[in-house]
Amino acid sequence: MTRTEKNKKKILLVEDEPIVGRLCTRILNAEGFEVDFVPDGRMAMRAVENTDYDLCVSDIRLPGLTGIELYERLKENKPELSLRMIFITGDTMNVNVRSFIQESGIPCLMKPFTPEKLVAAVKALLE
Template structure:
């Protein structure tokens, strides 16, 4: 039985595969969504414990998805980690103000991904 379930909302197949490999190797269940709309649907259907959310996606960007999650009725307090190539302080601050719990910059190391997941899940289990 997987430790926890993680939803990855990411439009790039290479990053989807990378997240699935990293997280599944540590025993996490992984659910993948190609875009924001699919991600919101899977959030409702699968009740994950944490979300990795890409910012740059077609149709609905990560900022909009985060806003919808935080203002919605389906798991509005779920931990969200933005994944992005955007490293400008203003954009990081914007994401945090919209409700992201953490930020990870592409490219990233597997160790960083796992450390951030463990830290956020530890915080949410304690509360």
């Protein structure tokens, strides 16, 4: 393993839309990040048991375990990762979700977002 590979920041991407997940993975890989892409919150929790991630990018609406529920579980089990989380969503946010986003301070990107916005949000949290 080269020095560069060891120093790559590792990102967990949780997205149930395969096309969006693959596109985000390609964008982040092109910026030098290592990305593990999983389609739901339960798989994300299994992934964090085995891997130390530097950042988590998660859709809010996910099957089984929502992005907000994932955040709450990370807060309990991996508090350092819960502080480095970005939400993405294509939904109109209801009052409860909007309130949660405002209170938690977690950055949220509205779909469709540009590659530049995704990369900027990731880099801002990793600095």
